[in-house]
Amino acid sequence: MDSEIILDKLSRMHPTAECELNFKTPFELLVAVILSAQCTDKRVNEVTDELFKTYSTPDDFAAMSNAELEPLIHSCGFFRNKANNIIGAAAAVKERFGGEVPDTMEELLTIPGVGRKTASVVLTVAFRKPAMPVDTHVFRVSHRLGMSLGKTPEDVENDLKKSYRPEEWNRLHHTMIFHGRYICKAVRPLCDQCLLKSECVYIKEK
Numbered sequence: 187m188d189s190e191i192i193l194d195k196l197s198r199m200h201p202t203a204e205c206e207l208n209f210k211t212p213f214e215l216l217v218a219v220i221l222s223a224q225c226t227d228k229r230v231n232e233v234t235d236e237l238f239k240t241y242s243t244p245d246d247f248a249a250m251s252n253a254e255l256e257p258l259i260h261s262c263g264f265f266r267n268k269a270n271n272i273i274g275a276a277a278a279v280k281e282r283f284g285g286e287v288p289d290t291m292e293e294l295l296t297i298p299g300v301g302r303k304t305a306s307v308v309l310t311v312a313f314r315k316p317a318m319p320v321d322t323h324v325f326r327v328s329h330r331l332g333m334s335l336g337k338t339p340e341d342v343e344n345d346l347k348k349s350y351r352p353e354e355w356n357r358l359h360h361t362m363i364f365h366g367r368y369i370c371k372a373v374r375p376l377c378d379q380c381l382l383k384s385e386c387v388y389i390k391e392k
């Protein structure tokens with residue numbers, strides 16, 4: 187596998203790849219990422235465009251009851267769990283971090299509802315720190331292109347981090363997500379539109 191050729195071709199196919207969640211502050215991004223589990227970014231943006239008009243700070247969310255928040259995020263799915271996590275995260279950020287979302291992995295992982303992927307997204311998108319979030323798209327594309335044989339998201343994260351320089355991780359993450367979302371789809375990938383056919387392990391094995 188030639189890592190640089192893959193990143194170059196991903197960048198050519200997805201020159202505008204960026205986070206598609208709308209947010210104005212790191213805390214709004216944290217809320218949006220929690221809402222995005224098992225939900226499209228488009229739907230999350232529809233919900234947060236309204237939600238953030240009234241509630242946007244840790245203080246705002248920490249003061250809400252589940253009964254108030256749940257109907258506002260209902261259409262994102264798993265709304266009970268997500269409401270719990272958002273209110274718990276807001277209280278933690280307010281009480282333990284002075285109302286500011288922390289910018290280290292260790293601190294982020296102490297916040298309710300924040301796992302490694304969510305923490306990595308906040309680090310790379312809100313704070314532009316080197317991190318490599320592995321979601322379902324990054325996981326699938328990594329395997330199809332032979333970038334990792336890892337069985338868990340953390341294995342894949344470690345393999346990608348070894349193959350690329352930290353300053354490349356942000357671009358790699360976003361271009362892989364766009365690739366998985368728009369071309370290398372889970373069912374019926376659009377291989378005719380893909381520049382990576384000669385590198386692809388998946389089509390060679392088909």
Ligand code: SF4
Pocket residue numbers: 330331369370371375376377380381382383386387388389
């Ligand atoms: S050739 Fe097809 S399966 Fe391989 S990376 Fe491109 S879209 Fe995905």
